[in-house]
Amino acid sequence: MMTGALIGLVFGSFVTMLSYRLPRNMSTISPSSHCPKCKANLKPIDLIPVFSWVFSGGKCRYCHNPISVRYPIIEIVTAVLCAIAFVITGFSFSLVLALMIIVAGVTAATIRLEKWRKK
Numbered sequence: 678m679m680t681g682a683l684i685g686l687v688f689g690s691f692v693t694m695l696s697y698r699l700p701r702n703m704s705t706i707s708p709s710s711h712c713p714k715c716k717a718n719l720k721p722i723d724l725i726p727v728f729s730w731v732f733s734g735g736k737c738r739y740c741h742n743p744i745s746v747r748y749p750i751i752e753i754v755t756a757v758l759c760a761i762a763f764v765i766t767g768f769s770f771s772l773v774l775a776l777m778i779i780v781a782g783v784t785a786a787t788i789r790l791e792k793w794r795k796k
C-alpha cells in the first residue's frame with residue numbers, strides 16, 4: 678500500500694504539472710519545472726511531492742512567494758487514489774490502466790475546478 682502511495686505521489690506531481698500547463702498551451706516536456714513567479718529553475722530537492730511544499734512553508738525557496746496549496750492537495754488526492762488502486766489490483770496490468778485513469782481524471786477535474794473558480 679505504501680508503494681502505491683509513493684507511486685501516487687510521483688504521478689501526483691505529474692498531474693500538477695499537466696493541469697498547470699495544458700490549459701495554458703505550454704509544453705509538457707520543456708522547460709523544466711520553474712516557479713511561476715520568479716522563474717527560478719527548481720532543483721530535484723524542490724520537487725519532492727508534498728514534502729518540499731511542507732518544508733518550505735508553502736513558499737518558493739527563491740522568491741518567497743506563496744505556492745498554491747492546491748499542489749500538495751492534488752498530490753495527496755492522487756496518492757490516495759493510487760494507493761487504493763494498488764490495494765485492489767496489486768502489481769498487474771489493471772494497475773497500469775487504473776493509474777492512467779486516475780492521472781487523466783484528476784488532471785481533468787483540476788482544470789475544470791480552476792476554470793470554474795475564475796468565472
Ligand SMILES: [Zn+2]
Pocket residue numbers: 712713714715716717737738739740741742
Ligand atoms: Zn519563486
